[in-house]
Amino acid sequence: MDLPTCPACGQSVLDDDATECPFCGSSMSAAPTGKAPANKKNPPANTASKPDSKSAAASATKSSTKPAAKSTSTSDTAPVAKSDTASAATTPPKRLGLFDEKEVDPDEIIATDQEALKRAFPVRAQPVKGCSHKVVCPMCETTGYIPIKGAGHDVKCHNPDCLVPIFTAPAIEKKEVAAEPESSGLPVWMYGAIAGVVIALGIGGYFLFFNKPPINDADRPIAIIPPTNSEDPIDKGEKVPVPDAGGEVKAPPVVNLPRLAADLASAARRVPRTRKPFARRWSAEAAARMGKVSEANGQLRKLEEVGRTVFFLKVPPLAEIGWQQRQEKAGDAEVAATLEEALQAAETLRPQGRFRYDAAMSLASLLVAANRDQEALDMIRQHHTSSMTGRAAADVFVAMQATDFDFARATEAAPIGGWHAPQFSGMTAALVTRGEPDAALRWAKLADGPEKLAEATMVWADFLVQSTTIAELPDQLAAIDAAIKNLSPAGRALVRGRTALALLKREQAETADVWATAARAELAGIPIPPAMELKSKKEIINFRAPELGEIRTAARATAELARLEIALGNTKAGIDAVDRGLQFCRAMGPAPAVVQGWLNEINQLGMSVIESRIKSELSLPSNDRARQQAADYVRNCKVLKEMADERFELQVATIEAAIAPTSLEAVVAFITDKQKIPDNEAFGDTAISWMLVEQFQATGENDRAKQVYNQMAKDSKSNAWQLPQIRNMIADGEIDDAADQINRLAGTADQRDHDVHQLLSRLVRQGDWKSALSIAHLLSDAGLSEEALLLVSAQASTMGHGAEILKFADQLQPQYTEKVSIYTGILLGSTVEKPTNPTPPIPPEGADAAASNE
Incomplete structure (x- = not known):
């Protein structure tokens, strides 16, 4: 009709x-x-520009069922939701090319029902307790949060520039609840007709989505793996009969990779326009990692349609293609052509953000494997930083390339206290894992300083021991011993200590003890330098920062030895090593509290008073000379503050390395010993106190945990309480509240990203990947959420949960950008060969620092 x-x-x-x-x-x-x-130019209230009837109906149906999107960018097609009192629709846009810009007529303004504006619940920009249900405005794609009871009702977008701010929040339950019909003047039979239309649209949408009609070649998805026929095109899992111990046949689900690969390509086409290049990048990288080089190149050609502004995204996929070509024994010319294309793309890397470090490490690793070391050095020299941004980039890179997407395990590759040269040293882990240990050692030897050389060699030795077979261990250990002969004593101690710990993890206790003994001997021969103390303004003015590389390496090596001693059961020796390590650190800079006192004095008194005091103290002849000396004083105070913070950070990391179930009381006694710990080192006001509390709880000593809490953690002024609180929320099943708290984490974005990835990775290792995936989905930062979804999905997929992830993810109602991350993660995880002795689940967070020590 x-x-x-x-x-x-x-x-x-x-x-x-x-x-x-x-x-x-x-x-x-x-x-x-x-x-x-x-009138199109002046539409009255409750109107919209002229739509096609079928398109408007389809748009309204999509908006009522589409889950909330994270991306704040405008989608290629922005459906408009239908409210209780008014309907809004837009003229269907013309069919666009892959990355064509959508034209917007400024005269076509969509008006909004004023009554609906008053009645609609306002959407919050940030989640708060009781208001953490995520929704997205279908007009402007702005993410917001409402109470759960607001689902299915009209809400108001918090974006002040949104053209249609009123939309209906998607209902949580799909089950229809019969409602008593209101008197609307419509005949009774009309309700049946409306229901029939809605059902027909729903069925039609279902078959349109899962049984897509042929599309033109320009928009055809690139099949990563040739799809196979399946009785159920919706099912991404296959049932493979597996006999259990009793002889019965079970049917655990495994991922239907061809279907999932096709779905990834399809999802990449449907993400918002501004995110399509990133989706193409991941589609290409997943295809390359799975050995489908031609399909990966096809995705890159799609990416190129945008123009040179996004060419930088080609670098990681091209590096992966190059690795696959080397693995397939392709000709040198073919690999060289890929490298040249990647080098050209790298010229467009943006100078800001973390991606440039990820991309540089990917390409430089392949260059080293291809014996193009100088080009690799030039690449890393241009794109490197030891800041938190560089450290986070290195940890993500190591997780993606060398630790089976396990971010927590990737952070353990760095020396205690964090990376010194994250991009340079992190590459060695990838090279060893890729089967290029000789190239990795050659790269390490190109380091331009002894500290960098020691760090890179340590990572090389660590991953060499991890990746080799037990039968090959003697030969590899001989290679390590030969490689460290030219290192400094501190460098040799660092490598020997890490190698011993790696051997202990491989259950080679006797050999580990031999290497531990050698590390002890190396450190015993290094004298402890005097602590850095500046007692007058004159000393501060004349201060020149010394070379601290060897002292810093000795401190890190001592921290490695402390962790090793605790793991070997030598608690007293471990605490003694901590004490010695703190003394090395005190030579790296003054105490932070002392330097902060100088800075406070400057801020309180002002420069004129500081100049006067310096003039008097140094007996300066003129005000100009006093002004110059005062400027030097302030500058050096700031330099010393950075040195003091670095010193304290390494001191805290040294103590944390010794925390284990067997050493808790010894650590508490040590950090509360006034004879060994000066007053200006407030270790109780750091994450150490919270680690001790959680460790005591993990070992069942709740009374002791309360005592330590009241003694140290209760009055702590640091933000160290946040992560323990989040972990408690997760343990209690309060996932929404945990995600809310994560979204409010203090600190820089890079530090937050690092903490979040580490938290979620540990949840996956503990077997709670569902909580990890749910939290990743609820993160308010779209970029962090997408990256977390990928890493969690990949890590859990390596543990055999791929099909379960797909099923569980459907309950989260992910947007297409999120689907790309989840599907890519599962496909990447499927490429990892399961180890003979997989990494066992780790205990709760309180025991994480010493998980390898038991």
């Missing part, structure tokens, strides 16, 4: 008896109604 059509706006109207169009107010007959027809 054809529905009546408005002669003015062309919109279909459900009510056969309507005399006025509910969309534009025009008369449904030829007779005028007293209301002017809708």
Whole structure:
């Protein structure tokens, strides 16, 4: 049955008896109604620009079922939700090319029902307790949060520039609840007709989505793996009969990779326009990692349609293609061509953000494997930093390339206290894991300083021991011993200590003890330098920062030895090593509290008073000379503050390395010993106190945990309480509250990203990947959320949970950008060969620091 059509706006109207169009107010007959027809340039309230009836219905159906999107960018097609009192629709845009810019007519302004504006619940920009249900405005794609009870009702977008701020929040439950019909003037049979239309649209949408009609070649998805016929095109899992111990046959689900690969390509086409290049990048990288080089190149060609502004995204996929070509024994010319294309793309790397470090490490690793060391050095020299940004980039890179997407394990590759040269040293882990240990050692020897050389060699030795077979261990250990002969004593101690710990993890206790003994001997021969103390303004003015590389390496090596001693059961020797390590650190800079006192004095007194005091103390002849000396004083105070913070950070990390179930009381006694710990080193006001509390709880000593809490953690002024609180929320099943708290974490974005990835990775290692995936989905930062979804999905997939992830992810109602991350993660995880002795689940967070020590 054809529905009546408005002669003015062309919109279909459900009510056969309507005399006025509910969309534009025009008369449904030829007779005028007293209301002017809708004008495109000046539409009245409750109207929208002229739509196609079928497209408007489909758009309304999509908006009521589409889950909330994270990306704040505008989608290629922005559906408009239908409210209780008014319907809004937009003219369907013309079919766009892959990255064509959508034209917007500024004269086409969509008005909003003012009554709906007053009635709609306002969407919050940030989640708060009791208001953490995520929704997205279908008009502007802005993410917000509402109470759960607001699902299914009209809400108001918090974006002040949104053209259609009122939309219906997607209902949580799909089950329809029968409601008593209100008196609306419609005949009873009309409700049945409306329900039939809605059901028909739903069924039609279902088959349109899962049984897509042929599309033109320009928009055809690139099949990463040739799809195979399946009785159920929706099912991404295959049932493979597996006999259990009793002889019965079970059917655990495994991922249908061909289907999932096709779905990834499809999802990449449907993400918002501004995110499509990133989706293409991941599609290409997943295809390359799976050995489908031609499909990966096809995705890159799609990426190139945008233009040179996004060419930088080609670097990691091209590096992966190059690795696959080397693995397939492709010709040198073919690999060289890939490298040249990658080098050209690298010229467009943006100078800001973390991606450039990820990309540089990926390409430089392949260059080293291809014996193009100088080009690799040039690449890393241009894109490197030892800041938190560089450290986070190195940890993500190591997780993606060398630790089976386990971010927590990747952070353990760095020396205690964090990376010194994250990009340079992190590459050695990838090279060893890729089967290029000789190239990795050659790269390490290109270091331009002894500290960098020691760090890179340590990572090389660590991953060499981890990746080799037990039968090959003697030969590899001989290679390590030969490689460290030219290192400094501190460098040799660092490598020997890490190698011993790696051997202990491989259950080679006797050999580990031999290497531990050698590390002890190396450190015993290094004298402890005097602590850095500046007692007058004159000393501060004349201060020149010394070379601290060897002292810093000795401190890190001593921290490695402390962790090793605890793991070997030598608690007293471990605490003694901590004490010695702190003494090395005290030579790296003054105590932070002392330097902060100098800075406080400057801020409180002002420069004029500081100049006067310096003039008097140094007996300076003129005010100009005093002004110059005061400027040097302030500058050096700031330099010393950075040195003091670095010293304290390494001291805290040294103590944390010794925390284990067997050493808790010894650590508490040590850090509360006033004879060994000066007053200006407030270790109780750091994460150490919270680690001790959680460790005591993990070992069942709740009373002792309360005592330590009251003694140290309770009055702590640091933000170290946040992560323990989040872990408690997760343990209690309060996932929404945990995600809310994560979104409010203090500190820099890079530090937050690092903490979040580490938290979620440990959840996966503990077997709670569902909580990790849920939290990643609820993160308010779209970029962090997408990266976390990928890493969690990949890590859990390596543990055999791929099919379960797909099923569970459907409950989260992910957007297409999130689907790309989840699907990519599962595909990447599927490429990891399961180890003979997989990493066992780790204990709760309180025991994480010493998980390898037991």
